[in-house]
Amino acid sequence: MVSDDITVESPTYIHEEEEIDYREENILLKVKMAEMKNELMRYKIPPLLVAEVIDTYPENKALVRLKNGNEFYVNVDAYLDGKLKASDEILVEQKSLTVIQKLGKKKHFDVSKYVIVERPNIRWNQIGGLKDEIEELKEVIELPLKKPELFKKIGIEPPKGILLYGPPGTGKTLLAKAAATSGNATFIEIVGSELVQKFIGQGAKLVKSIFEMAREKSPTIIFIDEIDSIAATRMDVGTSGEREVQRTFMQLLAEIDGFEPLGNVKIIAATNRIDIIDTAITRPGRFDRLVYVPTPDHAGIVEILKIHTKKMKLSAEVNLDKLAKKMKDMSGAEIRAVCVEAGYFAIRDDRFIVTAKDFSKAVAKIAVEETEKKKDLTYMG
């Protein structure tokens, strides 16, 4: 039997246990303190800069480039000796720019996330007017892609690329896509302004990767829209933004120079601003064909109307020739917009058949919208 007095603990025993408790708590607190000091230290350490190795030299030296484009000759931490090579991504200390750490192998830049890659399905006969322009694209882009041996036999080198220029909405993108369809080629589309705005500091790298991808997926047509935003003549390259555009442009020229005219990668560029294009881009061996894409003449308007009304049910009195006369100076894009609007007027009236009146209302509407847009643009400019 357990008697009551045994369960009464001796006072000395209680005292000892308390002391052990305190000691444990003390240790715990000390550990906690150390942790917090560590944490605090980490907040105090200045961040390391991300940079890229340009070249390495003996005795732990390297040439590195910061993201802003500036280059420095710096020391390399001894334990990294012999482990660095050009184009490695690294961390450098802020003040001395000593290379402290090598970042993991940079993943291959996945360009497919940033550019449009497709196999377009636009046929030549979906383009109204532009007979000569289509001929030119067939000769310069389609034929060399399809029959390179022909050029070898005759002993000439076709142009590497073509530069389409002209007012907006006249079918430049359409022409490039049709060339890709008929040449059975992958179509990689990049937009110049996006290249320099969205990918600050990455433009040149992106251009490089795009050409790499083009070779992998060949035959390929690389379509560079708004090329003026990277290839405009510049008076000076003062700001870092301008330098960045300049680097992207230089990379583009290097890539164009680097590939064979008879290889199966072709480039088509487009611009509304031929007046500001740097002549470096039109030098022989680069874009040595310039093709003007005009707004359609009367016959062209009729053809474009035919294309865009093909699937519409028109009432018998609709005369496309007469209609075209009211649409002088409209671009292909505007002509298509007229057809869509005419269709809407019919829908609002619960009809399936589109009448001449629907078209005249649509022409008036688009004409007004376009002048409004132009007014806005002049205000903005």
Ligand SMILES: Nc1ncnc2c1ncn2[C@@H]1O[C@H](COP(=O)(O)OP(=O)(O)OP(=O)(O)O)[C@@H](O)[C@H]1O
């Ligand atoms: N010649 C044409 N024949 C048939 N449709 C055309 C023609 N031109 C333009 N279009 C219509 O207008 C749309 C826009 O044309 P597109 O994108 O090719 O113009 P763009 O010249 O590239 O214009 P931007 O300079 O603004 O980029 C086309 O998708 C097409 O529906």
Ligand SMILES: [Mg+2]
């Ligand atoms: Mg376009």
